[in-house]
Amino acid sequence: MNDEILLEDFVDEFAELMKAQLRVDHKRWGDEWRKRGIWHCDQHQVERFDDWVHEKYLDCVHLSDFPWLKAACEAMIGWIREENTGWELEDD
Numbered sequence: 001m002n003d004e005i006l007l008e009d010f011v012d013e014f015a016e017l018m019k020a021q022l023r024v025d026h027k028r029w030g031d032e033w034r035k036r037g038i039w040h041c042d043q044h045q046v047e048r049f050d051d052w053v054h055e056k057y058l059d060c061v062h063l064s065d066f067p068w069l070k071a072a073c074e075a076m077i078g079w080i081r082e083e084n085t086g087w088e089l090e091d092d
Helices: 007-029 038-057 060-065 068-083
Strands: none
Touching (some): 007 068
């Protein structure tokens, strides 16, 4: 019996949950993430993580409430911004 558990074993399940979170976020925010310039996108992410850490992670009563999927979605936006081109919407 192989008791080895790899992080990659959870990727498919996590990806499905993340896709569901992205659909919810898109219904609420649309393409807002694409409208922010790089500097504004960075600042937005820092503010979001700061809020999450101070509201959830440092409050020992609610450690389980940390929004891991939302944090992963923000991380994905950072990755897209740094590793890809053509993601920003043109100004009207």
